[in-house]
Amino acid sequence: MTGEGDRADVVIIGSGPSGAIAARHLAEAGMSVVCLEQGEWVDTAQFAGDKPEGELLAAQKWHYNPNRRLAMADYPVDDSESEVEPAMFNGVGGSMTLFSAAWPRLTPSDFRVRTLDGVADDWPISYQELVPYYERIERDFGISGLAGDPAYPHRDTSFPMPQVPIGKTGMAAVRGMDKLGWHWWVGSTAIATRPYGRLNPCARIGTCNTGCPEGAKATPDVTHWPDAIAHGARVITGARVRQITLNAQGLADGVVYIDRNGDEHVQKAGIVICCANGIGTPRLLLLSDSGRFPNGLANSSGLVGRNLMMHGLSAVMGTFDEDLESWRGPYGQHVYSMQFYESDPSRGFVRGAKWQLFPGSSPLASHAGLAGAPFDYGWGAQMHRNTRQWFGRSMGWAIIYEDLPDPENRVTLSADMTDSDDIPAPKLRFKVDDNARRMSEFHMDRATEALEAAGAQTTVRIPDTQMGAHLLGTARMGNDPATSVVDKWGRSHDVPNLFIFDGSVFVTSGGVNPTPTISALALRNAERIVAMRREQRSAA
Amino acid sequence: MSAGLDASQQAVLDALADILAPEAEGMPSASQVGIATRLLDQVLNFRPDLREPLMYVLRTARDREPKAYLLELERDDPATFLALGLIVAGGYYMSPDVRERIGYPGQDRQYFDADAVPPYESAGLLDHVRNRGPIWRDPDDTAVLAEARSRQT
Numbered sequence: 001m002t003g004e005g006d007r008a009d010v011v012i013i014g015s016g017p018s019g020a021i022a023a024r025h026l027a028e029a030g031m032s033v034v035c036l037e038q039g040e041w042v043d044t045a046q047f048a049g050d051k052p053e054g055e056l057l058a059a060q061k062w063h064y065n066p067n068r069r070l071a072m073a074d075y076p077v078d079d080s081e082s083e084v085e086p087a088m089f090n091g092v093g094g095s096m097t098l099f100s101a102a103w104p105r106l107t108p109s110d111f112r113v114r115t116l117d118g119v120a121d122d123w124p125i126s127y128q129e130l131v132p133y134y135e136r137i138e139r140d141f142g143i144s145g146l147a148g149d150p151a152y153p154h155r156d157t158s159f160p161m162p163q164v165p166i167g168k169t170g171m172a173a174v175r176g177m178d179k180l181g182w183h184w185w186v187g188s189t190a191i192a193t194r195p196y197g198r199l200n201p202c203a204r205i206g207t208c209n210t211g212c213p214e215g216a217k218a219t220p221d222v223t224h225w226p227d228a229i230a231h232g233a234r235v236i237t238g239a240r241v242r243q244i245t246l247n248a249q250g251l252a253d254g255v256v257y258i259d260r261n262g263d264e265h266v267q268k269a270g271i272v273i274c275c276a277n278g279i280g281t282p283r284l285l286l287l288s289d290s291g292r293f294p295n296g297l298a299n300s301s302g303l304v305g306r307n308l309m310m311h312g313l314s315a316v317m318g319t320f321d322e323d324l325e326s327w328r329g330p331y332g333q334h335v336y337s338m339q340f341y342e343s344d345p346s347r348g349f350v351r352g353a354k355w356q357l358f359p360g361s362s363p364l365a366s367h368a369g370l371a372g373a374p375f376d377y378g379w380g381a382q383m384h385r386n387t388r389q390w391f392g393r394s395m396g397w398a399i400i401y402e403d404l405p406d407p408e409n410r411v412t413l414s415a416d417m418t419d420s421d422d423i424p425a426p427k428l429r430f431k432v433d434d435n436a437r438r439m440s441e442f443h444m445d446r447a448t449e450a451l452e453a454a455g456a457q458t459t460v461r462i463p464d465t466q467m468g469a470h471l472l473g474t475a476r477m478g479n480d481p482a483t484s485v486v487d488k489w490g491r492s493h494d495v496p497n498l499f500i501f502d503g504s505v506f507v508t509s510g511g512v513n514p515t516p517t518i519s520a521l522a523l524r525n526a527e528r529i530v531a532m533r534r535e536q537r538s539a540a
Numbered sequence: 541m542s543a544g545l546d547a548s549q550q551a552v553l554d555a556l557a558d559i560l561a562p563e564a565e566g567m568p569s570a571s572q573v574g575i576a577t578r579l580l581d582q583v584l585n586f587r588p589d590l591r592e593p594l595m596y597v598l599r600t601a602r603d604r605e606p607k608a609y610l611l612e613l614e615r616d617d618p619a620t621f622l623a624l625g626l627i628v629a630g631g632y633y634m635s636p637d638v639r640e641r642i643g644y645p646g647q648d649r650q651y652f653d654a655d656a657v658p659p660y661e662s663a664g665l666l667d668h669v670r671n672r673g674p675i676w677r678d679p680d681d682t683a684v685l686a687e688a689r690s691r692q693t
Contacts, residue, residue, distance in 0.1 A: 050647045052634045053586040059626065060587060112679035118692040126679075144654075150674045162654040171659060178665050183675055186658070186666070193654035203649035214649070323643075328650060342677050345691060363633040363644060369560070369625055375614055379625070381564035387642055388565065 008034040008234075009538075010529075011255055011269035013241045013284065015039075016094015017515055018501035018522035019275030020220030020228065021137070025526040027231035031533070034267055036239040036257050039073035039091030044215045049207025055364040062210035064098050064467065066090065072260070075240075075419035075426075077279060082428035084310050084468035088277055092235060093221035095277065099469075100332025101190040101208050101217050102356055102513040103143050105134050105520075107152060109342060110510040113404075117343050117350045119435075120404050123507045124479050124488040127153070133520035141218040141519070142196040145188030151338035161193045164202060166334045168324040169359045169395040173335055176454025187333035187356070190218035190515075198222050206329030206359065239265075242423050244272055244288040244297055244498065252498045253539030258421045270538030271529065273490075273499040275522070278308065278471030281504045282411040283426040285475065298492040303485050304475055305412055307405035309509035310468030312432045314440045316447040317360070317396035318456030319389050326360035326392050333357070333513075337397075340446060341511060349438040353401035353511040355447060360394030363387060389458075397447040398465075401439045402511040403432070403472075411474050430468065470514050475504035490525040497538045501525055543580045543591075549598045550576040555606045556597070557628045567641060570632050579631035587630070593623035 010026050012019045015037040027033045047062070048054045059068075064087035066074035073090040089097045108127035113120045135157050137143075145159035163186040166174070170186075177184040191208070192199035202216040215222065225235065238260040245266075247253040254268035274281040282305035288297035296304045333356040341352040360366050368386050369378025376382060403409075409430045417425040432440075444461045451459050478484025481493035486505055492498040501522040503514050510517075529536065545553065557570035573579065584591050597620065601609045614621040632638055639646065660666055677684050 048586075050649070052646060053582065054647060055633070056583060056586050056626070056630045059630075060589065107676050108679050109677040115685070116677065116679055116688045118688075148670065150670060150672065151676050153674075153676065153678070163658070165652050165658065166660065174660055174665055178668055181668075181672070183669055183672070185669065186660075193652075201651070201654065203651055205647045205649060207647055327644065327647060329647075338675065342675065362647065363642065364626075364629060367629055370622065370629060372618075372622075375611060379560045379610075380562055383561060383629070384565035384567045391642055391644065 007268040008032045009269065010271045010273060011036065011267050012273045012275055013255065014094060014275035014277065014280065014502065015092045015220065015225070015235055016275060016277065016502070017096055017220050017519045019094070019273070020224035021519055021522040022273055022275065022501055022526040023233045024224045024228035024231070025523060026529065027228045027233040029530040033228070033233040034269065035233065035235045036241050036255065036267065037092055037235055037237050038240040040237045041092045041221060042097060042211070044213060047207070047211030047213040049210050050205050050213040054207060054210070055362055058207070058210040059364070062098060064209070064469070072420070075423070076417055078414040078417045078425050078427040082430040082468070083432050083464070084312055084430060085466050086279055086310070086428065086471065087467055087469045088279065088471065092225060092237065093219040096219045096515060097211060098209055099515060101330065102333035103145070103188045103190045103516050104336065104354065104512040105152065106510045106512060106517050107341065110508065113351070113508045119350055120508045121478070124477060130517070130520045130524065133524045134516060137516065137519040137523055141190050141223050142192050142199050143188055144191055144193045146186045149185040151183060151185065151341065159188060161196060163187065164189055164191055164193055164330050164334055165204070167328055167359070169326050170335045170357060172320060172322070172324060172454050173357050173395060173450070176450050177337060179453045180450060182337060182450065183339040184335055184337045187330070187336055189330060189333055191330055192216050192218070198226065202330060204329045206327055206331050206361070208329060208331040240421055240423070241284060242287060242421065244284065246290060246292065246495070247539045250292055250495065251537060251539040252495050262421065271497045271499065271536065273501055275502045278474045278503045279411050279426050279428070281500055281502055282474040283413065286413050287423065293494070298485055298494045298498055300494050301482055301485055303483070306407040306410045307473040307476055308409040308411055308428065308430055309403040309405060309470070309473040309506065310430055311400055311403060311470040311509060312436060312440065313465045313467050313469060314399045314401065314444055315396050315462040315465055316444050316451060316459055317394055317462065318451035318454070318459045319394045320455055321457060322393065324360070324393055324395060326395050327362050328359060331358055331361070340443060347442050349435045349442065351402040351404065351435070351439065351511065353399045353439060353443045355397040355399055355443070358396055358398050360390060360392065360396070363391050366390045366394060397450060399440065399443045399447060400511050400513065401436055401443060403436055403509045405473050405476070405508060406433060470503065470509065472503040472506040472509050472514060475500045476507050477505040478507065489528045490521065497536065499525065499529070543584050545576065545580070545598070552598050552601050553580070556601060556610060556624065559606050559610055560625060560628045561632050568637065570628055573632060573635040573637055575628060575631050579634060580627070582634055583627050583631045590623055590627050593620045594627055596620060597624050
């Protein structure tokens with residue numbers, strides 16, 4: 001142990017959206033805040049998507065899977081028993097650094113799954129309770145979009161900026177949807193379309209998922225951290241937290257972290273907030289076991305790490321005769337559809353999925369051989385034919401289908417894998433259930449019809465993209481301490497000054513990208529801490 | 541010498557790469573665009589992690605018939621095969637000549653006027669969606685709740 005920093009009012013573990021929102025809000029309220037981030041600051045100039053080497057680096061340095069990136073900041077994830085790979089990024093700004101920038105809200109029914117569909121559980125809060133926070137974070141992040149989507153309740157506010165262009169791919173897709181009479185809407189995205197704060201307007205480079213070289217995609221290192229730091233918050237990078245510590249009264253009193261030199265430090269604090277994502281947070285709680293909490297900190301319910309939801313992702317791609325310039329961005333969600341989002345049990349499953357349109361992307365991204373196609377289909381003269389058919393002339397519907405919580409899908413500690421600091425790695429067990437499999441099949445059938453209606457000459461189904469983009473549910477919120485880890489304000493039932501603000505607290509996953517909801521919850525819960533600060537118990 | 545390869549190693553890589561990316565369909569072969577020289581330098585500069593599998597391939601492919609070797613590698617060591625594939629395809633599509641032939645300017649910038657009327661609005665396509673009305677379920681609506689209860693009983 002080599003050092004102990006000054007005691008802070010709040011220590012936050014993780015600098016992604018929830019950590020950044022909490023830090024900014026708490027610092028602006030006058031609280032002293034220290035954030036520990038195991039990664040580093042990432043400068044926009046490092047993103048190479050607009051350079052010839054961009055695709056090579058996308059396959060490694062900027063890959064979504066930490067097991068492939070193998071960066072100093074990353075910890076390995078044992079996914080040998082998981083049907084999908086984890087997606088995350090460790091650095092200031094968190095996984096938004098590599099996210100697609102899709103910015104949908106959950107729908108009202110997503111908060112009442114048990115009531116409406118008889119499965120899983122209801123959330124302890126409603127859509128309406130989150131609306132004011134959804135609106136505020138849209139302003140804070142600089143969201144572009146178009147109000148009026150009939151898949152959502154009427155909204156009183158417009159988006160801060162007009163929507164992104166949908167390009168030739170989008171126009172082809174919506175003509176197909178129009179023929180079928182199916183819902184579509186223009187994407188709401190965390191992408192600036194005008195100069196906005198510290199964000200530049202989008203230039204349609206199309207590499208949102210490997211970092212935006214234009215500085216147009218909203219990430220917390222740009223949108224939040226400068227303000228938080230201006231109000232006194234500190235970010236310590238290269239700091240890997242290995243334990244949350246308790247005092248004799250059972251209150252969290254700080255954390256132990258390891259710096260890049262391997263030296264241990266203690267950061268004392270009155271409040272501890274975990275913002276380390278749906279894998280990192282349960283890992284840390286399980287690592288922080290003690291005599292008082294032999295099964296992991298804040299785990300009297302036994303639910304820490306359980307109910308992991310990762311949003312298995314399927315897709316259907318189509319090729320077209322016309323030149324769609326399909327390498328152009330935005331990549332993630334220039335058009336989406338909620339046509340089959342709400343439950344209809346006559347389909348043979350409950351719950352639903354959002355579709356988001358993605359362009360066919362650059363030459364390597366659509367290379368069949370590199371995707372594992374048989375030799376004669378991926379290489380040789382066929383490679384050239386594939387490129388002619390797919391490059392610039394393809395697009396797809398990505399299908400984000402809802403995972404229902406299953407206690408057997410979980411994060412535990414690996415018995416035989418450690419990170420570079422010899423801390424046990426998280427181990428995933430994740431299986432896509434039958435309901436989700438049926439849902440995926442149904443949606444792929446419909447997406448195929450949609451692409452054919454748009455004029456696709458060929459379509460290819462991708463039942464399993466391997467990517468588990470969203471890490472949710474592993475420290476769920478609820479009113480009953482026996483069936484949840486935190487209350488509806490993100491506060492641990494067991495440790496009254498320990499909070500969780502990341503996606504771990506989701507009760508169900510919905511079928512949309514979760515970052516807007518994670519962010520809205522973080523803002524709501526941070527405000528609650530400020531409002532209740534005089535009543536808040538904290539370690540002296 | 542390029543990327544530390546001698547002439548014989550370059551010849552081995554050229555032979556393998558030309559099976560993966562041959563001269564065909566109006567496109568040049570990998571060797572013709574410099575896969576074992578200038579492009580390899582670029583690839584390994586950005587992906588030094590690919591050097592080790594490349595050197596393994598160059599050691600084990602010497603004196604082998606290229607296509608038979610590649611098929612065997614794909615079957616027995618898919619990770620190394622994919623690493624070689626990434627070197628070849630990654631380098632190939634970095635070639636300015638190849639990019640020009642497939643009509644790829646790279647991920648270039650295209651600025652736009654965010655306030656311009658989008659083509660789907662001027663075509664009235666979004667009005668069709670609006671006119672079909674709301675499609676979300678209101679969990680506080682008594683009719684929605686009654687339907688949900690009836691489904692579950």
